[in-house]
Amino acid sequence: MKWATRAGCHVDRAACAWLIRRWLDPEAQFIFVDDPADVPQDATPFDMRGAALSHREGRCSFETFLVHYELADPVLAEVGRIVHEADLADERYDAPEAPGLDALIRGLALVRGDPEVLAITGSLFDGLYELLRQRPSPPELSMSP
Amino acid sequence: MQAAQRWVLLAYRLPREPSTPRIALWRRLRQLGAVQLLDGLVGLPLDAHTREQLEWLAEGIQEAGGGATIWLAEPAGRGHGDALVDEVRTDRSAEFRAVAAAAERAWEEAPMTRRRTLARLRRELRRIRARDYFGAPGRAEAEAAVEALAAAIEVDA
Numbered sequence: 001m002k003w004a005t006r007a008g009c010h011v012d013r014a015a016c017a018w019l020i021r022r023w024l025d026p027e028a029q030f031i032f033v034d035d036p037a038d039v040p041q042d043a044t045p046f047d048m049r050g051a052a053l054s055h056r057e058g059r060c061s062f063e064t065f066l067v068h069y070e071l072a073d074p075v076l077a078e079v080g081r082i083v084h085e086a087d088l089a090d091e092r093y094d095a096p097e098a099p100g101l102d103a104l105i106r107g108l109a110l111v112r113g114d115p116e117v118l119a120i121t122g123s124l125f126d127g128l129y130e131l132l133r134q135r136p137s138p139p140e141l142s143m144s145p
Numbered sequence: 146m147q148a149a150q151r152w153v154l155l156a157y158r159l160p161r162e163p164s165t166p167r168i169a170l171w172r173r174l175r176q177l178g179a180v181q182l183l184d185g186l187v188g189l190p191l192d193a194h195t196r197e198q199l200e201w202l203a204e205g206i207q208e209a210g211g212g213a214t215i216w217l218a219e220p221a222g223r224g225h226g227d228a229l230v231d232e233v234r235t236d237r238s239a240e241f242r243a244v245a246a247a248a249e250r251a252w253e254e255a256p257m258t259r260r261r262t263l264a265r266l267r268r269e270l271r272r273i274r275a276r277d278y279f280g281a282p283g284r285a286e287a288e289a290a291v292e293a294l295a296a297a298i299e300v301d302a
Binding site: 008010054056057058088090099 | 173176200
């Protein structure tokens with residue numbers, strides 16, 4: 001499938017592209033456009049004004065993907081909270097990883113083009129996912145006294 | 146001559162009720178350090194990030210039943226632009242001074258409280274720096290005051 005987004009990828013688009021490749025469409029082809037009107041007919045737009053897969057009701061685009069495709073993996077939800085704070089920094093979540101992730105990807109985008117940014121951040125998100133997956137999870141909240 | 150500072154403007158109207166979307170919008174605009182030009186017209190210095198943030202806010206306003214448009218603008222007269230830049234710098238300076246004053250007051254606090262104050266002030270500084278678009282005066286002083294507090298805590302420990 002073809003997927004279209006705005007050129008000049010930052011954390012939210014990079015995270016969406018990783019999610020698409022790894023969880024939805026391993027053969028995904030990405031097209032970068034400057035204006036929503038330039039999205040080809042056969043491509044699915046994301047993280048753009050007017051697209052369904054975009055910022056919605058206070059969520060970043062990555063979180064919208066999780067809702068839209070019903071990806072209920074709690075590790076992906078945690079990645080979503082980090083991406084949200086790296087993108088919006090509105091302090092809806094406590095995500096200490098977010099400012100670092102924001103700095104790394106913002107800097108990367110200064111020295112590399114979009115395809116390379118997506119390739120490198122793909123590995124970064126693979127690693128972040130694995131780190132969070134291996135993190136010991138807290139025991140379930142106990143209801144007994 | 147230096148090129149005029151360009152701005153991204155959000156023109157919006159939002160129903161008075163329900164108030165939740167209005168409050169969320171105001172809170173977000175304050176986080177971003179937006180300046181109010183008129184009732185329903187706010188602006189930020191133009192870059193890819195500020196433009197994108199205002200575009201998302203515009204979408205949110207439409208979702209909430211309001212109307213919003215985004216404009217890229219430059220002041221026709223240098224004076225207008227300078228006044229706007231000054232306003233942003235003045236607002237940030239006041240915020241930096243408040244942090245510096247709080248850091249100085251924290252010397253009076255008990256060690257445990259002081260530690261919490263330090264963490265809070267560092268977070269606050271990070272928020273202000275993110276919206277300090279024109280290098281407002283007072284930043285270095287605020288950073289020095291907070292780091293002096295941190296050094297004092299290390300000596301105590």
